[in-house]
Amino acid sequence: xxxxxxxxxxxxxxxxxxxxxxxxxxxxxxxxxxxxxxxxxxxxxxxxxxxxxxxxxxxxxxxxxxxxxxxxxxxxxxxxxxxxxxxxxxxxxxxxxxxxxxxxxxxxxxxxxxxxxxxxxxxxxxxxxxxxxxxxxxxxxxxxxxxxxxxxxxxxxxxxxxxxxxxxxxxxxxxxxxxxxxxxxxxxxxxxxxxxxxxxxxxxxxxxxxxxxxxxxxxxxxxxxxxxxxxxxxxxxxxxxxxxxxxxxxxxxxxxxxxxxxxxxxxxxxxxxxxxxxxxxxxxxxxxxxxxxxxxxxxxxxxxxxxxxxxxxxxxxxxxxxxxxxxxxxxxxxxxxxxxxxxxxxx
Amino acid sequence: xxxxxxxxxxxxxxxxxxxxxxxxxxxxxxxxxxxxxxxxxxxxxxxxxxxxxxxxxxxxxxxxxxxxxxxxxxxxxxxxxxxxxxxxxxxxxxxxxxxxxxxxxxxxxxxxxxxxxxxxxxxxxxxxxxxxxxxxxxxxxxxxxxxxxxxxxxxxxxxxxxxxxxxxxxxxxxxxxxxxxxxxxxxxxxxxxxxxxxxxxxxxxxxxxxxxxxxxxxxxxxxxxxxxxxxxxxxxxxxxxxxxx
Amino acid sequence: xxxxxxxxxxxxxxxxxxxxxxxxxxxxxxxxxxxxxxxxxxxxxxxxxxxxxxxxxxxxxxxxxxxxxxxxxxxxxxxxxxxxxxxxxxxxxxxxxxxxxxxxxxxxxxxxxxxxxxxxxxxxxxxxxxxxxxxxxxxxxxxxxxxxxxxxxxxxxxxxxxxxxxxxxxxxxxxxxxxxxxxxxxxxxxxxxxxxxxxxxxxxxxxxxxxxxxxxxxxxxxxxxxxxxxxxxxxxxxxxxxxxxxxxxxxxxxxxxxxxxxxxxxxxxxxxxxxxxxxxxxxxxxxxxxx
Numbered sequence: 001x002x003x004x005x006x007x008x009x010x011x012x013x014x015x016x017x018x019x020x021x022x023x024x025x026x027x028x029x030x031x032x033x034x035x036x037x038x039x040x041x042x043x044x045x046x047x048x049x050x051x052x053x054x055x056x057x058x059x060x061x062x063x064x065x066x067x068x069x070x071x072x073x074x075x076x077x078x079x080x081x082x083x084x085x086x087x088x089x090x091x092x093x094x095x096x097x098x099x100x101x102x103x104x105x106x107x108x109x110x111x112x113x114x115x116x117x118x119x120x121x122x123x124x125x126x127x128x129x130x131x132x133x134x135x136x137x138x139x140x141x142x143x144x145x146x147x148x149x150x151x152x153x154x155x156x157x158x159x160x161x162x163x164x165x166x167x168x169x170x171x172x173x174x175x176x177x178x179x180x181x182x183x184x185x186x187x188x189x190x191x192x193x194x195x196x197x198x199x200x201x202x203x204x205x206x207x208x209x210x211x212x213x214x215x216x217x218x219x220x221x222x223x224x225x226x227x228x229x230x231x232x233x234x235x236x237x238x239x240x241x242x243x244x245x246x247x248x249x250x251x252x253x254x255x256x257x258x259x260x261x262x263x264x265x266x267x268x269x270x271x272x273x274x275x276x277x278x279x280x281x282x283x284x285x286x287x288x289x290x291x292x293x294x295x296x297x298x299x300x301x302x303x304x305x306x307x308x309x310x311x312x313x314x315x316x317x318x319x320x321x322x323x324x325x326x327x328x329x330x331x332x333x334x335x336x337x338x339x340x341x342x343x344x345x346x347x
Numbered sequence: 348x349x350x351x352x353x354x355x356x357x358x359x360x361x362x363x364x365x366x367x368x369x370x371x372x373x374x375x376x377x378x379x380x381x382x383x384x385x386x387x388x389x390x391x392x393x394x395x396x397x398x399x400x401x402x403x404x405x406x407x408x409x410x411x412x413x414x415x416x417x418x419x420x421x422x423x424x425x426x427x428x429x430x431x432x433x434x435x436x437x438x439x440x441x442x443x444x445x446x447x448x449x450x451x452x453x454x455x456x457x458x459x460x461x462x463x464x465x466x467x468x469x470x471x472x473x474x475x476x477x478x479x480x481x482x483x484x485x486x487x488x489x490x491x492x493x494x495x496x497x498x499x500x501x502x503x504x505x506x507x508x509x510x511x512x513x514x515x516x517x518x519x520x521x522x523x524x525x526x527x528x529x530x531x532x533x534x535x536x537x538x539x540x541x542x543x544x545x546x547x548x549x550x551x552x553x554x555x556x557x558x559x560x561x562x563x564x565x566x567x568x569x570x571x572x573x574x575x576x577x578x579x580x581x582x583x584x585x586x587x588x589x590x591x592x
Numbered sequence: 593x594x595x596x597x598x599x600x601x602x603x604x605x606x607x608x609x610x611x612x613x614x615x616x617x618x619x620x621x622x623x624x625x626x627x628x629x630x631x632x633x634x635x636x637x638x639x640x641x642x643x644x645x646x647x648x649x650x651x652x653x654x655x656x657x658x659x660x661x662x663x664x665x666x667x668x669x670x671x672x673x674x675x676x677x678x679x680x681x682x683x684x685x686x687x688x689x690x691x692x693x694x695x696x697x698x699x700x701x702x703x704x705x706x707x708x709x710x711x712x713x714x715x716x717x718x719x720x721x722x723x724x725x726x727x728x729x730x731x732x733x734x735x736x737x738x739x740x741x742x743x744x745x746x747x748x749x750x751x752x753x754x755x756x757x758x759x760x761x762x763x764x765x766x767x768x769x770x771x772x773x774x775x776x777x778x779x780x781x782x783x784x785x786x787x788x789x790x791x792x793x794x795x796x797x798x799x800x801x802x803x804x805x806x807x808x809x810x811x812x813x814x815x816x817x818x819x820x821x822x823x824x825x826x827x828x829x830x831x832x833x834x835x836x837x838x839x840x841x842x843x844x845x846x847x848x849x850x851x852x853x854x855x856x857x858x859x860x861x862x863x864x865x866x867x868x869x870x871x872x873x874x875x876x877x878x879x880x881x882x883x
Contacts (some may be wrong), residue, residue, distance in 0.1 A: 021458045027814055084802060106392060113854075130869055133628065133828065136689075137820050138866070144817055145862050152855040204449045204459050211446040214435040222423035223450035224504055263813060264697055270690045310698035317687060317694075 039187055039285075043180045044103060047344025051296070053179040057251070059292035060186035064193050066272045066284035068237030071197045073273075075209040075233025076127045077216055081140040083241055083269055088146055090116050094249040095163040096156070105250045106170050107215045108242065109223045116242030118214075118233040127230040139268075147261040162256025169250045182251045190285070193240055197281055210234060271313050275320055290316075348373045348518075348537055349394070349425075349506055354403035354413075356386075356393055365562035366403065371506070376539045378553030378570070380546075382583055385559040387542045388430060391508050394540075395427055396420040407506070422452060424505035428512060434483035440494050441479040441525040442470050444501050451502025453493075469497040469544070472534070474526055488521045493527065500531060509541045513548060521545070525552070536538040550574060604727060606735050607741035608842030609770035613797035615822040615834045616746060617790035618647025621880040622768045624786040627678055631636035632691035632819060633812025634699045635791055638665055640807045641703045644713045653834075654716065658799065665791045667726045674787050696812060702839055703810035704722045715802035738800035745793050750831060753883060766829065776790060817858075825865045827875035831883055836876055 005012040012196040013020040050142070054061045069083045094108040103111070123142075126135055150157035169185065172178050200206055211219035212226055220226045249255045259265065272291055276283025294312055298305040349371040356364045364386040369425060371377050379387050386566045392398045394405055398416040404413045412420055433441045443468035449457060478486060486494060492512055499507060508530070513521045525548060543549040547572040549556070550570040558566040558573060560582045566573055573579055621629040643662050669811035672695060681688040707713050720733035753759035763781050764772040773779060792813075805811075822841055826833025844864055845857040872878060 011631060019458075021460065023460070030356065081689075085811075094512060125870075126866070131873060134824055134869065135875075137628070137824050138869075141817055141820060141862060144813065145859055152859075202459065204457065204462060207442060207446050207459060207462075208450055210438060211435055214437060215433055218429070218435070219446065219450075220417040221397070221421055221427060223418050223449045223452070224496065225418050225450075227416070250401070263693060267690060267693050267697060270686070270693075272564060274687055276691060284558045305703055306701035307698055310694040310701070314691060314694050314698070317691060321541070328800050 005325060017052050024230055035285075036191065041183070043183055044094070047152035047176060047180060048181050049324065053183055055292050055296045056185045056289070057179070057183045059289045060183070060190045061244055061248065062268065062272055063284045063288035064190040064247075065241055066276065067190070067193045067197050067281055068240040068270055069273065070284065071200065071209075072233055072279050074201075074213045075237075076230045077213050078130075078132055078135040078139075080134050080144065081270070082143040082266060083237075084260050084265050085139075085143040085146055086120065086238040087245040087248075088115050088143060088150075088239040088257050089119055090162070090245030091249050091255045091260065092150070092157060092245075093242070094246040094256070095255045098166045098249070099163060105167065105246075108250070109246055110240050112246040113239055116239045117235055120238035121231070124231045124234045126226050127234050143261045143266070144263075146257060147257050148255040150261075160256065160258050162254055162258070164202065164254045166249050166253050166255070167251055186247065186251070189244070194281060194285075196240075201281065257260070260291075267310070267313065271317065277318055348408060349392070349540070350406040351390075351469055352388070352404045352406070353391055354400050354405060356389055356398055356401050362562045363402045364393060364400075365566045367559065367562070368403075368569055369557050369564060371538055371540055372440065373387050374536075374540060374552050374553065377587055378547060378549040378556040379540060379542045379559065380544070380556060380573075381559035384561070386562040387559055388510060389562075390541075390544065391427060391510055391561070394420075394424065408486065418450070421450075421502055421504075424501040424503070425508065426451070426502045426504035426506075427508035428495040428499050430510040430511055432488070432495050434486070434491055434494055434498075436484040437482065439480050439482055440470060440475055440486065440490075441466050442499075443494065445498050447498045447501035466501060469501045469580055471498070472495075472531070473497045488515050489524070492516070492524060495526065496531065500535060503535070509539060509543075511544060513543060513545045520524065521548070522530070546574075571573075596796075596850050598702070598727050599729050599850050600843070602729050602731065602841060602848070603846040604782070604843040605738040606731065606842075607845055608839035609739035609746075610735075610797065610801060611742075611818060611822060611838040611842055612746045612835060613738075613742040613793045613800075615793055615819040615826075616749065616793040616831075616837055618816075618819040618838070619823050619831060619834040620749075620790040620882075622763055622823060623831070625678065626766075626829070627682075628689060629673070629692060629790075630689050631673060631696040632675075632794070633816035634696045635665060635669070635794040636798050636815050637696075637699050637809065637812045638668060638797045640713065640715060640802060641707060641809075642714055643799075644707065644807075657831055662792075662795060664794055665786050669787050669791050670784060671675055689801070691758055692725065696816075700812055709808050713807045715799065715807060717799045718803040725845055730830075732804055734803050738797070740841070741796055741800050743798060746835060749789070750883075758782070758785065763882050772860055776785050814858075821865055823875075825868060827877035827879060829882060830875070830877040830879060833875055833877035 001015075003324060005014070011022045013022070036086055042056055042332060043053065046056070065083060069080060072083070089347045090112045093231045094105075095113045097108045098105070126138055130138055144239045151159050166177075168176075170181065173180060178214035201209070206221070208229060211222065212229060216226055235269055245255075245260075247262075256305050268291055272284055275290065276285075276287030291313075294316075295309060298308050298312065302307060349370055349439065350448050351367060353366045353368050354364055355366050367386075367390060368451075369377075372377060375592045379390070381387055383524055389398065394412070396415050396419070405421075407423055407425065408586065410423060412425075415423075434440075437448065438446075439464055444461040445459065446463045448454075448462045448469075448475045449459075454462075466475065467476060467479060470479050473496055475490060475493050475497060478490060479497055483491070483494060496512070512524055512528070515522060528539070531537075541549060541553065550573075553570060556566075556568065557564060558579055565578055565582060566576055603661065617635065618629060618632050620626060621632070639661060642661040643654075646652045646660050647654065649655075651820065653662065657744045673692065676689045677688055681691065702818070706881055718734050719737055723730050723732050724736060753763055760774070761777045762785070765776065765779055765782055769779070773803070818841070822834055822837040826835070826837030839865075841861050844861050848854065848857050848860045
């Protein structure tokens, strides 16, 4: 049966003949605990301003999209310029299932996972067929093609207006409580993704993943089953992104492809990756909050914000320290940690 | 143990390897020599599965490995070092060897800390334990070659393919590297197929030598025979010296 | 049936030639500078809206506007893209690509802000305002002239690359940069020249197709997509590949439109490209050299 053992610095779980080890080092938990506490206490200060609550919920969702993207880029050794494809697929699946089949959020979640997983599995050969640059271009084109499809079948996808009126995850008596609850849910989702991706990154799979990112051929020669890992590292983050789409559908209760599929949205995510820093798992959070804050504050300028936003992002990229980004400003450089480097053009 | 049968590989119109056949028996040290461009590294790449052979077959321990992907070849027990060291440059030495430890053979129950422990054994064996936390791009050439050796040993190979490990090392480092290879062979017991340019080393180390030129095998035999064969002298130094002998 | 075949052939010729113009600049930059110019869509937007601005706000005639716009295009691509982005971030590809996209997005939204679709932007470059009837197919003269312009410009470019000394230098740079440097090629000047050359075909394209394609601020995106698809299919940076791929994609678009429903044109082209990638990983003319 399952046995739990507590050693001095780790927890061991034994099940049949397998063991799972979890190293607990209190001094490494202090800073993350402070960070999570800070994030969790945010609503206390802004509970009177629903638009700020929406802003930080959106920030959590941006981070939740970027974190699996970081895992995907390192694990497949390819830069994916179209992560929002699965956001769109997941969102539309959830919305259509909810509106046409009348299923609740739990069933649509299952449907989202299955559809996203299936399509990702179908498209996963591109990770080992297409050379680095070709893969990036194809991944750039795919969301735009999907957007085209949503316009082609406009009667189903409702084109520019999108689908509205999906059932919410829950309804609390006071409207403000809904906003706060959605914030905590999105925070939970983001932190869960962070935990999962971090655990994968710090495991034996993460080390093999880093080897693939460094030099695929040498990794293969050292016994890493590269093709299988690439499929996993393409499909799994795609499913996670799809789940974010599901969340958006049931939180904001509207979903239009034009918001999430074109280049504008993709640049936001890419900026978070770049601005957040090369350690894109943790850097995604400050990056996402920054981008969300910038986006929201520019909105007060009216329609010209569509021009100002890219210009501000350009300024951010140019000004912030290269490579390390926001995370680098904080993180003491531990040379034992692995910082993946983005290579777009590679064989 | 390893049987290479009439293996050919061409790139465009050029035959890099042209119907080469030889075999390697267990426990031997086979040297593979030849002038530059003879196709030695290509042959190694063919054995390892980096290239797919256009003709012929390669058999290892009774299994046909022609065209198998490199990770399957590694699991069967072949490992290699590279002519120009190819470390995982942004990873530390320990992590790099840990990759081999985890993936070199089936390890269903190994955590990263267990792998790091085993990797440190290999690093200590080659003498890099003090540098285990240095990034691979900060190591010197000798240390890089030792790291390559440790990484290859960590996959527990039955056959080790060594590609010009002495290139660029000064005589002191070269003799240390040679000692390291010998002690590794004693300790872990594997067969070696060794590409080398430094004649002194390969002639004294190998039991049998295979000579390639322009992709073809021109001679095979014990070192004594090879060093006095006029064909080999002509291949390396030109016909003037061959006739002079 | 014959009529459909007829239409398909004619429109393959027309669209293929127009796509030549669209993808020529992109392939050129890919092949010579080895950079993915994801801000390429900006050339189309800038072309149309700069001419409109000069004609409407500054009240210049058509020809002076076009000439001035050409100068603006060249200045923009050299100063903003080449100096500002490519040179500075050559070794950090993800930043380079993101900045290019951001510049394109900013320009698109600026055009949309200043001249939204309701402003009725149009470029009066119709040369012959009539239609030609070939068999049962009626085509506008403007389309035919656009196609001919595409073939002419491509032919001029190919001849220039093959026959002149500078063309030879550029081809050398695209095939093997270190060797070209050793041979004394003025690489920086050639890069500037390549940037300038890459701006001209999309400008001509925009001028010729504006009357029948219409001008809207967001047209840069689909045109960039087409250019990228053609580049992927034909082999990145290869002019031969671009020529073949343009007509292939034109053929696919035409067949899907006439044999099935035109809504699926883009999807069919993408599926075809993915299929080709399975068999030839680098596109049709893999090799990443200019010719």
